Amino acid sequence: MTDVTAPGAPRRAGRSSDERVTRKVARNVGVPVLSIVLLFALWQGIVVVFHVAPYIAPRPRQAILAVTQNWSTLWPLVLGTIRETVYGFIAGAVLGVGLGVIMAKVPVLQRLVYPVLVLSQAVPIIALAAPLVLILGFSVTPKVVIVAWIVFFPVTVNVLDGLSHVDQDLVNLARVYGAPRWRTFIQIEIPATATPLFSGLKIGATYAVTGAIIGELAASDGSSLALYQEHANTNLNTAAVYGTTMLMTVIGISWFLLVVGAEVFATPWQRRTVARRGWRRGDRLEDEPAH
Amino acid sequence: MSASTLLELRDVGKVFGDTVALEPTTLSIDEGSFVAIVGPSGCGKSTMFNIIAGLLAPDGGEVRLHDQPVTGATGHVGYMLQKDLLVPWRTVEDNITMAKRLTGRVSAADRGEARRVARQYGLGEFLRHYPSALSGGMRQRVAFMRTLVTHQPLLLLDEPFGALDAQTRLEMQQWLLQVWKDTERTVLFITHDVDESIFLSDRVLVMSPRPGRVVADIVNPLARPRTVDTLVDPQFVTIKGQIMHLLHGGQP
Incomplete structure (x- = not known):
């Protein structure tokens, strides 16, 4: 949308805003919900048509019941997994951004650190768990470390990439204005990196729960969502196995959606033609007639 | 230097490796004037701009603004490129x-x-x-x-309308002249469009590559305000012929 030649022409002119919102909600919420419903229908269909035994695969209803009927037991475990995911994600994101910035600004460090970063991701994460438990014990810390270990990498790579592709003419323009380097960094280089940064965060978000579950399997002393599932599996309680898998998936999707929401909020210019009213304190066009 | 000189270059030159990007150049720009710089790529016009803006340090010489040395310093000009x-x-x-x-x-x-x-x-x-x-x-x-x-009193415009279509460009040129008249700034305007250089300016500097240098400094006598008719004025055609001749290897 770079070629609006008619001054004042709004996007999608001629359609009422109510209708537009309805369509948008239908497209952005309705379609994903429909695809999930279809997935459950497919699951149900396969189990019924092929007469799959309950200990091999339960029906969706049984899996859901296995969760709801044991909710009081499961809820603290879910909270634990969420905590590991969120702490680990935040630690990984902060570390990732920090490393990306430092590497972009100090080329020597980039050459020095990059191989180590790649190496860190080549280590099988399971193999990492045992020494982490030895060092950090069975607390929440080793799980947070594993999540952060997984999350920081895509963030660093994307931030580094974004910072090295900032338009140098724009940086030069800031120099011509006489801007100090730190202001140029904060006002030009950082916002210019928003898109790759959020790409990295979204990739990190999808892997964060996986990291937490691996951490729980390898470094848990008894009460965790992953061990609950393992226990259910040993008891041939397949419905509970499927149920906990669904729970883990829901945590993962929710976290991903939260990051997407943060992106939508933080980068309004990617979706909007006009800035939100009052998006910045004091940003009132007081001498402009109210619309 | 005259009382109304805004910008002065004294023997300002730049060499990149084996390439003379800009031969030592001496130049003065009057306050309130509109000076166009026209020349093919590689003639040193952008190098000259970057030196004036302070983005590039010259190998020698001095840049003076309001008779104060500003060589290698930034924060003293307005600057605009073809990319917005x-x-x-x-x-x-x-x-x-x-x-x-x-x-x-x-x-x-x-x-x-x-x-x-x-x-x-x-x-x-x-x-x-x-x-x-x-x-x-x-x-x-x-x-x-x-x-x-x-x-900033001095605006450096480096092919600002180069990416626009012909119709929009003509509108923008007229608009620019209006703003220039309203705000009384001094404009240095790079272009490789000869018509544009004549239409806008009081003075045209013609530059040539290998080595990058100013080969002619032409006073533009065309009356203001400029309109579409200016483009077919006999004087316009005469100056255009002169510049075209210079750009294609002729002597001043």
Whole structure:
């Protein structure tokens, strides 16, 4: 949308805003919900048509019941997994951004650190768990470390990439204005990196729960969502196995959606033609007639 | 130097490796004048701009503004390129006030000025728009307003309309002349469009590559205001012939 030649022409002119919102909600919420419903229908269909035994695969209803009927037991475990995911994600994101910035600004460090970063991701994460438990014990810390270990990498790579592709003419323009380097960094280089940064965060978000579950399997002393599932599996309680898998998936999707929401909020210019009213304190066009 | 000289180059030159980007050049620009620089790529016009703006240190010589040395220093000119360089994450208004934000605080007065300038030049309705909603011509106008509100007396414009279609370009040229008249700035304007250089300027510097140098300094006698008729004025055609001759290897 770079070629609006008619001054004042709004996007999608001629359609009422109510209708537009309805369509948008239908497209952005309705379609994903429909695809999930279809997935459950497919699951149900396969189990019924092929007469799959309950200990091999339960029906969706049984899996859901296995969760709801044991909710009081499961809820603290879910909270634990969420905590590991969120702490680990935040630690990984902060570390990732920090490393990306430092590497972009100090080329020597980039050459020095990059191989180590790649190496860190080549280590099988399971193999990492045992020494982490030895060092950090069975607390929440080793799980947070594993999540952060997984999350920081895509963030660093994307931030580094974004910072090295900032338009140098724009940086030069800031120099011509006489801007100090730190202001140029904060006002030009950082916002210019928003898109790759959020790409990295979204990739990190999808892997964060996986990291937490691996951490729980390898470094848990008894009460965790992953061990609950393992226990259910040993008891041939397949419905509970499927149920906990669904729970883990829901945590993962929710976290991903939260990051997407943060992106939508933080980068309004990617979706909007006009800035939100009052998006910045004091940003009132007081001498402009109210619309 | 005369009392009304704004910018002076004294033996300013630049060599990159084996290439003489700009031979030592001496030049003075009068306050309030509109000087066009025309020449093919590689003639050193952008090198000259970057030296004046302070982005590039010359190998020798001195740049003086208001008779003060500014060689290698930044923060003393307005500067605009063919790329509008609007930041997509800021509204039109915040793009216009960008220089202030980068060098200090944006005051209510700065905001007020940005709005006034935008309204005066037909972008008042777009103050809260993001640049992605604007056409190429509108974006260049915003970029120019951003250059204008830096209040620098000297504006360096490096092919600002180079990416626009012919019709929009003519509109922008007339618009620029209007703004120049309103604001009494001094303009150095790079282009490789000979018509554009004559249409806009009081004076045309013709440059040539290998080595990059100014080969002619032509006073443009065409009366103002310039209109579409200017483009077919016999004097216009004479100057155009002279410049074309120089650009294709002729002697001054």
